């Protein structure tokens with residue numbers, strides 16, 4: 001059991017877990033992820049290491065409740081309880097080179113995984129332009145943390161309820177117009193967002209990295225379920241990634257492969273929604289409202 | 290009793306009861322049901338007790354085959370287990386999965402005239418009885434203060450860990466997955482090797498004092514060098530297997546419905562996708578399945594597909610049945626269960642529909658040409674023989690490559706295919722670091738991996754100067770046996786003779 005020592009709920013659907021694992025907190029580097037099983041019958045799901053603190057001996061995960069597993073975690077993973085399995089760090093750490101000026105883009109939940117990279121660049125003395133995008137003001141989280149590691153921060157919301165009205169791609173365009181000397185863009189978020197971010201930077205030939213999120217099982221290279229096409233070649237995301245050159249990634253293939261289990265996912269979620277567990281969750285919410 | 294000869298022994302090999310093919314494709318219960326005591330006694334009678342013991346040479350770990358069979362004849366089953374336990378830790382497993390027809394049974398003298406002695410079935414009989422009776426030869430361990438790290442809880446790692454623990458070392462196994470067993474747990478299905486046996490055999494290893502640290506990805510959480518230089522381990526054994534599935538590079542491999550046998554089997558065996566949605570991991574199997582390859586992995590993937598409800602399962606293999614590397618028994622069972630074999634057939638393209646879902650496979654027919662370097666006749670394509678057939682799932686079982694994680698994160702020397710370089714003593718290029726099993730040889734067998742683990746253990750002992758060859762019973766008056774293994778001695782016990790030095794501990 002890996003003990004959950006802190007939890008924070010950012011919205012109805014997004015929450016943070018801080019989990020005790022001293023060795024992992026020392027080994028983790030920006031860009032890496034873990035595989036989690038919340039209980040013995042659970043699925044193995046990958047989650048990015050959104051923060052790590054060797055002093056506290058913990059790592060931080062930020063999770064969006066989108067399906068059965070993540071909703072169940074939202075309901076059950078309270079402080080003091082534990083995760084059945086937690087393994088990592090997985091993946092090749094992000095290369096934090098000596099870029100002078102970088103844009104770090106986080107779309108929605110992607111704000112969490114891109115944060116350690118923004119911080120690492122800042123620590124290396126780079127000029128960091130942070131761009132974060134959310135559907136609306138209520139979904140914003142970690143603005144303070146991001147601001148602390150950015151020289152400039154652009155907030156984008158779909159409805160204009162905070163920052164500029166528009167998508168992160170508008171933010172990227174704006175930053176590129178304002179700075180002609182951007183060395184690198186790191187963009188993390190939903191696959192469509194990463195796809196369009198890549199299209200924005202492509203004409204400027206700015207090196208752009210994305211962190212891919214295909215369906216995984218083991219995370220050790222053993223199953224090949226996480227394969228993605230980069231520059232026309234098959235790569236295993238868990239071993240060769242998760243960071244890849246955005247201009248080489250076949251995003252359409254990634255998106256299509258993410259829909260592999262749509263039928264089963266829907267079935268699991270419906271079953272969960274009907275179960276007692278979920279009613280409890282609903283009551284919980286009603287009480288706190 | 291008169292000496293047995295080829296003419297006096299039972300002429301027929303004792304058959305083993307199996308579940309009816311029609312019934313068994315609907316369940317995950319074991320297919321081969323094992324020998325009864327009568328069956329075992331009958332089959333044991335067939336062994337000629339050859340003084341030259343060719344079968345022992347045929348066994349990768351040198352089990353004293355006539356020795357244990359004699360004990361069965363004597364109805365001393367515990368004694369038979371003791372003989373087995375000297376050479377193999379996992380008789381219930383090896384009896385089920387070893388390719389005996391290529392090893393001990395291939396060279397059995399009886400096979401010159403009749404079917405060979407069913408050595409594997411007899412081994413399984415004894416192994417099962419040991420599990421049922423809870424027999425374990427846990428020695429009296431004298432701690433020596435050495436700490437050994439074993440990376441990977443597959444057969445190689447388990448074998449090495451057990452031997453080191455018996456020698457008095459403090460052993461920790463680090464395993465990336467949440468359960469131990471390696472391929473035995475995630476790959477080989479329940480109907481061929483029930484998990485209960487893997488668990489029972491692993492339990493014995495834990496009883497030797499071995500610690501298991503699951504959920505530990507070595508290379509990333511810490512490196513091999515860190516284990517040795519910073520974490521206080523005096524020697525390291527790497528047995529991480531070769532699980533890194535190969536694809537062919539033909540068009541259509543990224544379609545939904547294409548997966549590796551490893552993924553498919555892991556979802557079923559390790560994650561219990563068969564019980565979805567009670568268990569959370571989905572399987573996503575279609576109704577018409579094509580499996581590419583014809584080894585054990587392919588047989589397992591095909592037979593699991595049937596049990597998971599596929600209507601039709603095809604085996605696509607570019608050579609012929611004669612070249613199939615699968616165990617004869619598995620091939621036979623697959624036939625019985627209604628697998629459609631497409632020999633001399635190679636896939637050239639996986640066809641997809643507008644939803645990027647597999648709808649078929651385009652193949653080409655092959656014929657066997659001149660022998661290649663391996664001595665097998667090379668399959669060559671017959672021009673214009675392409676054809677398509679409908680399927681919605683394609684499973685690759687064409688072998689695996691070396692997992693790169695350890696190689697990338699350490700200074701270990703690798704060979705040109707990325708496997709860890711180790712000499713015949715299982716020594717790697719790093720002092721104090723040993724490796725064995727599939728990560729050194731590429732995909733091989735359970736028993737070879739176990740053999741490599743034990744060979745590494747011997748050499749780790751030599752490297753550390755541990756002397757644990759004093760296997761004797763102090764009350765045994767016959768002291769001439771001090772340095773040999775006394776066949777009559779049932780318990781593997783390390784006892785110091787009065788006045789004898791401890792094996793040297795760490796400085």
Ligand SMILES: Cc1cc2nc3c(=O)[nH]c(=O)nc-3n(C[C@H](O)[C@H](O)[C@H](O)COP(=O)(O)OP(=O)(O)OC[C@H]3O[C@@H](n4cnc5c(N)ncnc54)[C@H](O)[C@@H]3O)c2cc1C
Nearest residue numbers: 045046047048063064067068069070213214215216258265
């Ligand atoms: C490297 C990597 C890092 C990730 N980091 C985070 C993170 O920090 N926070 C976060 O909330 N999510 C992250 N994800 C996505 C997260 O793993 C999925 O949201 C989660 O698995 C969904 O499970 P579910 O049962 O709740 O939903 P489901 O209903 O099963 O699926 C919802 C969606 O998640 C995808 N998904 C389903 N199963 C898996 C799986 N085993 N592996 C990967 N994706 C899957 C599916 O494509 C589907 O579209 C990451 C994924 C990867 C590969």
Ligand SMILES: Cc1cc2nc3c(=O)[nH]c(=O)nc-3n(C[C@H](O)[C@H](O)[C@H](O)COP(=O)(O)OP(=O)(O)OC[C@H]3O[C@@H](n4cnc5c(N)ncnc54)[C@H](O)[C@@H]3O)c2cc1C
Nearest residue numbers: 441443444445465471472507529530726727733734735738
């Ligand atoms: C489906 C299938 C069927 C088979 N059938 C047979 C059969 O019938 N008979 C037979 O003799 N052989 C069979 N084999 C082959 C046999 O299983 C293997 O040769 C044998 O298991 C190899 O043992 P190993 O200990 O080297 O590796 P593995 O069994 O592969 O175990 C390696 C272990 O190391 C772990 N690991 C990997 N990397 C790391 C890391 N970085 N850190 C920590 N842990 C790590 C893995 O998770 C795994 O648990 C089959 C193989 C497959 C895939």
Ligand code: SF4
Nearest residue numbers: 336337339344397398
């Ligand atoms: S070769 Fe066959 S008959 Fe001879 S000892 Fe071995 S098993 Fe018995």
Ligand code: FES
Nearest residue numbers: 219221223224238
């Ligand atoms: S998740 Fe299985 S190989 Fe990457």
